Amino acid sequence: MRQKAAASTRIKLSEIFTSIEGEGILFGTKTMFVRMAGCPLKCHWCDTPYALPLDSGSDYSIDSAKELISKNLHVNTYKVNFTGGEPLVQHEALIELAKFVRGKGLRTYLESACYDATRFAKVLGYIDLVKIEFKLRDSKVVDEKHYGSLLRNELDCLKLAISSGKTTYIKVVVTNSSSLKEFKELVREVFSFTKPAEIAGFIIQPSYKIDEPPLDVLFGFYDAVYPLYDQVRIVPQLHKIIGVR
Numbered sequence: 001m002r003q004k005a006a007a008s009t010r011i012k013l014s015e016i017f018t019s020i021e022g023e024g025i026l027f028g029t030k031t032m033f034v035r036m037a038g039c040p041l042k043c044h045w046c047d048t049p050y051a052l053p054l055d056s057g058s059d060y061s062i063d064s065a066k067e068l069i070s071k072n073l074h075v076n077t078y079k080v081n082f083t084g085g086e087p088l089v090q091h092e093a094l095i096e097l098a099k100f101v102r103g104k105g106l107r108t109y110l111e112s113a114c115y116d117a118t119r120f121a122k123v124l125g126y127i128d129l130v131k132i133e134f135k136l137r138d139s140k141v142v143d144e145k146h147y148g149s150l151l152r153n154e155l156d157c158l159k160l161a162i163s164s165g166k167t168t169y170i171k172v173v174v175t176n177s178s179s180l181k182e183f184k185e186l187v188r189e190v191f192s193f194t195k196p197a198e199i200a201g202f203i204i205q206p207s208y209k210i211d212e213p214p215l216d217v218l219f220g221f222y223d224a225v226y227p228l229y230d231q232v233r234i235v236p237q238l239h240k241i242i243g244v245r
């Protein structure tokens, strides 16, 4: 009989804090953020560069990380956002913390760049709310040689999330340099297998203070989605506008 893989006992955490959800369909809600260290990607507009090195953050036992979560939890917080960095880098530790959070009666929310559909499939059972982020080429997330593979993983993660019945939404960051043609191809691909009722939102997020897209450019992206999904929204990062973490 095959032995079950041992649960992860350590985790590298960049920070844990409670703030206002500033992105996506749940913006404006009080949220605990568990920022996990490490990300193998390299978006040029990344707003958490301090969390990118795989050896950044502080090392905790899973039990100490659970204590930190309990200590930092505010009243009237209904969800914990696992973010990064890229949470899938430490997917086993993520599972342990997600189980703990659910045990406290809270919902778990995963913000991932979806670079690895195999790891995503392993954690999905422990997650209640899923953001699937698609990176356009101008993000420089990976070099051109690896872009096709990243896109396939992102699409596979979306398929997995939808078929699991989890609350799932899509986010795409756009800049003034993003290609509308590329965006349209992505939208076509997404809605070739996604029914509008199967997702909880499609968020177009304008870049902030880096190559910001003007209104007419944003309308171009919006208009590319609307005929296929009329609940599309352009939503900037609220926490940056109001100056909180």
Ligand code: SF4
Binding pocket: 039, 040, 041, 042, 043, 045, 046, 047, 048, 052, 084, 085, 086, 113, 141
């Ligand atoms: S995937 Fe996220 S954490 Fe990683 S480089 Fe891009 S924006 Fe930063």
